[in-house]
Amino acid sequence: MTMTKILRAAIPAxxxxxxxxxxxTAHASTKKKTHExxxxxxxxxxxxxxxxxxxxxxGGVVWHAxxxxxxxxxxxxxxxxxxxxxxVCEKAAVADHLHAAKN
Numbered sequence: 826m827t828m829t830k831i832l833r834a835a836i837p838a839x840x841x842x843x844x845x846x847x848x849x850t851a852h853a854s855t856k857k858k859t860h861e862x863x864x865x866x867x868x869x870x871x872x873x874x875x876x877x878x879x880x881x882x883x884g885g886v887v888w889h890a891x892x893x894x895x896x897x898x899x900x901x902x903x904x905x906x907x908x909x910x911x912x913v914c915e916k917a918a919v920a921d922h923l924h925a926a927k928n
Contacts, residue, residue, distance in 0.1 A: 868921045870911025877912035885915035887925075895926040903928065 868889060871877035877886040887896040890907040896918045897903045903926070905912070 868911075868913050868917055868923075870913050872911065874905065874912050877914065881914035881916075886912050887915045887918055889913045889918055889923060894923055896923050897926050897928075901926060901928060 869880075870889065870891075871880060874886055885898070887898055888901070888904045888907070888910055889896045889912075890903065890910040892909060896913065896915070897907075898915075
């Protein structure tokens with residue numbers, strides 16, 4: 826096999842590997858930015874309902890499932906139960922443009 830034939834066979838494979846590598850990197854950076862966007866809320870969150878009640882005073886406490894634009898009230902089956910979230914003051918949630926979940 827001549828050197829020209831070897832190069833003709835190898836160049837498309839190398840180009841494909843480079844393209845796939847670049848696509849994977851672009852996808853990974855996009856995913857990271859999306860995650861950072863969801864986590865960069867100005868909304869102060871609390872780990873326990875008691876801590877949130879102490880901070881909110883007479884205002885209501887809701888559960889904000891981080892990564893969404895909705896909050897759950899105490900009557901919701903998801904209140905304090907989603908994998909990622911925090912207790913927040915209802916007034917702060919509304920001010921941060923969140924809406925009540927429909928369930």
